[in-house]
Amino acid sequence: MNARVLISIWLVGMGLILALLPNNQTTMGQLKPSELVEKMKQNDGLISVDQLARLLVNEDSTILLIDLRSPDEYKECNIPGSVNIPYAKLMDKEFGGYLEQNEMKRIFYSNSEIISTQAWVLVAEMDYKNTFILQGGMNSWYQTVMNGRFEGERITARENALFETRMKARNLFIETNSLPDSIRFQFKIAKQKNRKKLDGGCG
Amino acid sequence: MQKKGIIIVIASLSVILALVVLKSFNKDAFLLDAKRAHTKSLEQTHILTLPQFKEKLQQMPNVTVIDLRSTKAFEHGHFSQAVNIPLAAILQYPEFHVFKDSTLVLVSNSLIESTQAWMLMTQMGYKNLFLFDGSLDLLSAETLSDSTEHIGSEVLKYKFQADSTINLE
Numbered sequence: 496m497n498a499r500v501l502i503s504i505w506l507v508g509m510g511l512i513l514a515l516l517p518n519n520q521t522t523m524g525q526l527k528p529s530e531l532v533e534k535m536k537q538n539d540g541l542i543s544v545d546q547l548a549r550l551l552v553n554e555d556s557t558i559l560l561i562d563l564r565s566p567d568e569y570k571e572c573n574i575p576g577s578v579n580i581p582y583a584k585l586m587d588k589e590f591g592g593y594l595e596q597n598e599m600k601r602i603f604y605s606n607s608e609i610i611s612t613q614a615w616v617l618v619a620e621m622d623y624k625n626t627f628i629l630q631g632g633m634n635s636w637y638q639t640v641m642n643g644r645f646e647g648e649r650i651t652a653r654e655n656a657l658f659e660t661r662m663k664a665r666n667l668f669i670e671t672n673s674l675p676d677s678i679r680f681q682f683k684i685a686k687q688k689n690r691k692k693l694d695g696g697c698g
Numbered sequence: 699m700q701k702k703g704i705i706i707v708i709a710s711l712s713v714i715l716a717l718v719v720l721k722s723f724n725k726d727a728f729l730l731d732a733k734r735a736h737t738k739s740l741e742q743t744h745i746l747t748l749p750q751f752k753e754k755l756q757q758m759p760n761v762t763v764i765d766l767r768s769t770k771a772f773e774h775g776h777f778s779q780a781v782n783i784p785l786a787a788i789l790q791y792p793e794f795h796v797f798k799d800s801t802l803v804l805v806s807n808s809l810i811e812s813t814q815a816w817m818l819m820t821q822m823g824y825k826n827l828f829l830f831d832g833s834l835d836l837l838s839a840e841t842l843s844d845s846t847e848h849i850g851s852e853v854l855k856y857k858f859q860a861d862s863t864i865n866l867e
Contacts, residue, residue, distance in 0.1 A: 607851035
């Protein structure tokens with residue numbers, strides 16, 4: 496009789512613990528669906544190719560441009576100053592340092608907006624701030640910055656500034672991507688080393 | 699005495715059952731975590747180009763088009779049998795769970811919006827979920843009937859022309 500009561504109490508206790516355990520469906524620190532939708536509604540995670548061109552020309556050092564395309568596409572041509580994190584490797588540990596920080600503005604880009612938005616959602620739901628999607632991606636960069644020409648009779652001061660920025664960004668793009676692969680590669684390695692040093696210093 | 703014991707056991711069992719049921723009905727929780735959503739998105743089979751989209755439309759009664767645009771834009775013109783669920787109100791839509799087992803195609807004016815909805819719903823457990831790789835704004839009766847091959851937007855449509863005059867001083 497006594498043993499029976501003890502076993503029942505034990506079973507009920509275990510059952511209660513199991514029922515109260517949090518659902519192990521998602522990882523800790525991840526946003527809920529409603530919180531993620533709120534983030535999407537704010538709609539402030541977009542950056543246009545013209546805004547990016549201006550940031551590049553002004554040598555803004557607070558941005559971290561991330562190219563999500565394949566290494567081959569990246570080698571072919573990329574926006575100056577970008578680092579290559581192929582989308583398939585986004586969740587790998589080796590790139591964690593680029594994602595798990597709130598200080599620099601991350602700008603994701605792919606050829607269009609699908610891959611970059613997928614990356615945006617993944618980073619947003621881990622509750623990191625300061626993440627942006629390049630609107631229209633590389634195709635839009637080509638269409639607007641590389642091939643955009645002024646067509647009209649009279650140019651306003653505002654348009655003049657816009658087209659001058661585009662031209663500077665275009666030259667920067669062509670110059671950087673025309674360099675031989677060996678030199679471009681050396682530059683990237685040097686940059687990564689610098690980054691590691693900086694990380695160590697702050698740690 | 700024995701009766702009392704049985705009542706206690708039944709009562710505690712029902713409390714446990716109630717707790718479990720309550721928790722499984724919590725809608726505001728993801729079924730798939732970020733890592734699994736990432737793996738799922740790598741398959742790339744969810745992105746429908748125009749010909750693939752048209753093929754899906756032909757299976758119409760078994761396929762539901764979810765139009766993510768604003769109600770105003772939707773009223774202006776939409777696919778027959780499309781359901782209007784603006785992204786901002788997606789979780790408030792009352793009969794959302796009705797679609798859980800049907801094939802769904804997300805359409806919008808912005809690829810960013812349809813991709814966001816795809817990621818959200820995929821993590822909420824929707825399985826036969828697709829998104830149309832294009833904008834409804836640019837879609838007309840002509841483009842729909844036109845059968846030319848359509849390339850996905852994630853393909854670079856330009857080729858880089860290196861400047862051979864650049865040399866290193």
